[in-house]
Amino acid sequence: MSQAKVPAWVNVALIPILNILLAFLVSGLVILAIGENPIEAAGYLIYGAFGYDEGIGYTLYYATNLIFTGLAVSVAFKGGLFNIGGEGQAYIGGLGVGLICLSLDHTMPFYVIAPLAIIGAAVFGAAWGYIPAYLQARRGSHIVITTIMFNFIASSLMVYLIVNWLKEDGRMAPNSRTFEENAWLPYLHELLSPLGIDIGDSPLNLAFIWALLCCVFVWGLVWHTRWGYQLRTLGTNPTAARYAGIDTAKVTIWAMLISGGLAGFVGLNEIMGVNHNLLLNFTAGYGFAGIAVALMGRNSPIGIILAAILFGALYQGGAELAFEIPTITPEIVVVIQGLVILFSGALEHMFKDRIEGFFIRRAVA
Amino acid sequence: MKAVFLASITALAVSSSLAQAADPAVVYDQAGKFDKSFNEGVFNGVKQYTAETGIQVREFEPKNEAQVEQGLRRLAKRGYSPIVTVGFNMTSAVEKVAKDFPNINFTLIDGVIELPNVQSVVFKEHEGSFIVGALAAMASKTDTVGFVGGMDIPLVRKFGCGYEQGVKYTTSNATVLQNMTGSTGAAFNDPTKGSELAKSQFSKGADVVFAAAGGTGIGVYQAAKDEGKFAIGVDSNQNHIQPGTMLTSMVKRVDQAAYKTYKDAAAGTWKPGLVVLGLAEGGVDWAQDENNASLISADMKAKISDIRAKIISGEIQVHDYMSDNTCNY
Numbered sequence: 131m132s133q134a135k136v137p138a139w140v141n142v143a144l145i146p147i148l149n150i151l152l153a154f155l156v157s158g159l160v161i162l163a164i165g166e167n168p169i170e171a172a173g174y175l176i177y178g179a180f181g182y183d184e185g186i187g188y189t190l191y192y193a194t195n196l197i198f199t200g201l202a203v204s205v206a207f208k209g210g211l212f213n214i215g216g217e218g219q220a221y222i223g224g225l226g227v228g229l230i231c232l233s234l235d236h237t238m239p240f241y242v243i244a245p246l247a248i249i250g251a252a253v254f255g256a257a258w259g260y261i262p263a264y265l266q267a268r269r270g271s272h273i274v275i276t277t278i279m280f281n282f283i284a285s286s287l288m289v290y291l292i293v294n295w296l297k298e299d300g301r302m303a304p305n306s307r308t309f310e311e312n313a314w315l316p317y318l319h320e321l322l323s324p325l326g327i328d329i330g331d332s333p334l335n336l337a338f339i340w341a342l343l344c345c346v347f348v349w350g351l352v353w354h355t356r357w358g359y360q361l362r363t364l365g366t367n368p369t370a371a372r373y374a375g376i377d378t379a380k381v382t383i384w385a386m387l388i389s390g391g392l393a394g395f396v397g398l399n400e401i402m403g404v405n406h407n408l409l410l411n412f413t414a415g416y417g418f419a420g421i422a423v424a425l426m427g428r429n430s431p432i433g434i435i436l437a438a439i440l441f442g443a444l445y446q447g448g449a450e451l452a453f454e455i456p457t458i459t460p461e462i463v464v465v466i467q468g469l470v471i472l473f474s475g476a477l478e479h480m481f482k483d484r485i486e487g488f489f490i491r492r493a494v495a
Numbered sequence: 496m497k498a499v500f501l502a503s504i505t506a507l508a509v510s511s512s513l514a515q516a517a518d519p520a521v522v523y524d525q526a527g528k529f530d531k532s533f534n535e536g537v538f539n540g541v542k543q544y545t546a547e548t549g550i551q552v553r554e555f556e557p558k559n560e561a562q563v564e565q566g567l568r569r570l571a572k573r574g575y576s577p578i579v580t581v582g583f584n585m586t587s588a589v590e591k592v593a594k595d596f597p598n599i600n601f602t603l604i605d606g607v608i609e610l611p612n613v614q615s616v617v618f619k620e621h622e623g624s625f626i627v628g629a630l631a632a633m634a635s636k637t638d639t640v641g642f643v644g645g646m647d648i649p650l651v652r653k654f655g656c657g658y659e660q661g662v663k664y665t666t667s668n669a670t671v672l673q674n675m676t677g678s679t680g681a682a683f684n685d686p687t688k689g690s691e692l693a694k695s696q697f698s699k700g701a702d703v704v705f706a707a708a709g710g711t712g713i714g715v716y717q718a719a720k721d722e723g724k725f726a727i728g729v730d731s732n733q734n735h736i737q738p739g740t741m742l743t744s745m746v747k748r749v750d751q752a753a754y755k756t757y758k759d760a761a762a763g764t765w766k767p768g769l770v771v772l773g774l775a776e777g778g779v780d781w782a783q784d785e786n787n788a789s790l791i792s793a794d795m796k797a798k799i800s801d802i803r804a805k806i807i808s809g810e811i812q813v814h815d816y817m818s819d820n821t822c823n824y
Contacts, residue, residue, distance in 0.1 A: 188561070188565065191561065192561075285677075285678045285679045286677075286678040288678070289646070289647055289648070289678035289679075290678075293647065293648055293649060297649070299820075303583045303584060303586045303587070303606060304648045304649065305586075305587065308587075331568075333561060333564075400560075404561065405560065405587070407587070409560075409587075410648075410679075410680075411560070411679060411680050412560060414559040414560060415559075445559075449557070449558070449562045449565065449566070452555075452556070452558075453555055453566060453569060456553075456554060459556065460527070460556050460557075460558045463558075464558075
């Protein structure tokens with residue numbers, strides 16, 4: 131009853147912004163403690179993330195990865211499943227992309243390779259999500275444990291494949307050969323420059339557009355299909371779902387397949403979009419950051435886009451900050467990121483009741 | 496003191512006022528500059544240069560793949576030169592940026608790029624590993640020695656292969672236990688697992704363990720100390736970490752590679768191309784200092800000097816794992 135009287139913008143905008151400001155306030159104290167000027171630091175961080183074309187490009191490039199993993203976590207979470215395996219699914223998804231590119235780049239044009247790579251990323255990522263899903267649905271092995279284990283198996287598998295089979299001979303680095311250019315996703319700055327639009331030289335590529343399309347897809351799937359209804363029912367009350375005749379095992383498996391496939395698209399951005407070869411550790415923690423993104427974005431596609439951009443900005447602005455002020459080490463930047471997660475994730479209810487109470491009282495008065 | 500300070504201020508002012516500012520820079524790899532090993536070696540070279548010349552070296556520590564290229568590009572754009580880049584992981588990023596900035600000089604440590612503005616510095620780690628392997632076999636009473644690698648990649652296998660050859664050279668029937676810490680970059684920074692691996696090797700009879708595993712080695716050295724066994728350090732001289740149980744360290748003079756780049760660039764003698772540093776060039780060696788003096792007998796020292804001379808003269812050919820990706824010798 132009281133919920134109805136709180137204006138929507140309070141929950142959607144005011145509380146998150148307050149939480150982020152508080153996180154920055156505490157970060158400012160940390161920066162003050164190491165003897166730097168927090169205002170100056172905040173300036174570098176914001177300017178680095180949004181102040182110029184190239185910075186924005188980098189922010190959105192990081193956000194692309196985080197949208198994929200954030201969506202992956204949220205789809206599973208809607209079904210009550212905690213998919214911690216985004217990291218491994220993204221890694222294996224990248225393998226799918228890499229194998230398609232390596233095998234077709236000499237013979238096929240871009241418009242054949244690109245759809246196949248998208249399918250490859252989805253199928254490989256989904257396959258990596260399938261086994262934990264099957265074990266959860268049919269054998270009752272807890273998905274949190276199995277997906278974490280599958281992250282390690284994924285990284286061992288990738289090292290084995292790249293070091294023993296895919297590594298380019300005579301090179302020190304454990305990378306595959308570089309793909310031919312027809313297997314590269316075009317950069318957005320390349321696409322826009324013929325139109326006279328200059329957005330600076332950044333790794334932002336077509337995968338960003340694909341990420342936005344995926345948001346639309348997830349929104350439609352989860353909120354506007356019969357399957358989505360089943361998924362949300364399962365997530366809210368598994369007993370009721372079973373009573374209503376929903377095949378919970380089947381929904382669980384499909385939720386993880388879609389989740390894994392979405393995570394696999396990180397490979398599209400990283401392997402086909404930026405690195406142009408198959409390499410180790412390209413996932414760099416995006417799978418785990420996706421959990422925070424999904425939590426902050428309240429598991430809704432729009433929220434995930436905003437949270438992903440916020441985290442992308444912290445990655446990019448943080449790098450800029452560490453670059454401009456050498457006493458602020460990358461570890462301090464991780465502290466700032468951690469504080470944002472702490473205040474807007476774990477401590478989100480700190481102000482919530484009070485602020486909502488304020489608006490309810492005002493509405494009643 | 497004041498004169499030095501003034502001189503350095505002037506040097507800074509002069510160098511930054513020139514159009515082609517010769518401000519040196521360094522980009523560490525993702526392990527960070529305080530890894531007590533590889534990156535810290537470079538950092539020591541940087542410190543040495545700054546201490547001698549008063550010229551500050553711009554440092555950058557990237558945290559992911561994309562930041563490597565981004566940081567390099569930014570340094571290049573601002574005219575920093577030469578830029579020392581640390582680790583084979585940076586090869587492709589350096590290649591891209593070096594192509595776009597032909598006027599900036601780059602030195603890549605542990606990787607090879609053929610461009611007119613890149614100097615590639617690689618080390619003959621197999622030769623240094625051979626020496627410490629020979630020494631390990633001499634110190635071993637059980638004729639069983641261990642090797643703990645970091646991430647399971649060819650470069651680390653190269654250390655293991657050289658070590659094994661050195662062990663077999665001294666004691667042909669010795670057993671070499673080999674374990675890799677893991678398959679992610681974290682394998683270079685996992686002392687807990689390093690300690691576990693070392694302990695399992697000790698329980699199988701090993702009494703000397705060589706760790707080629709970056710920060711993971713710290714755990715290996717601790718385990719050796721706890722069990723009264725010997726450990727061998729890597730990259731930097733790590734003998735001081737556990738004095739008394741560190742038999743030696745296989746030093747890889749990355750500090751000299753960085754130092755020399757800055758020095759040569761300042762003198763105008765920096766050259767692009769491939770630089771291979773082995774035993775003969777002093778690029779790799781074994782560490783002797785007061786921390787391990789009591790562990791090395793005169794006899795061992797003489798034998799090692801003999802082996803060193805033979806490797807340098809070519810009488811002993813140490814097989815390089817990376818030449819054919821196998822360890823058949």
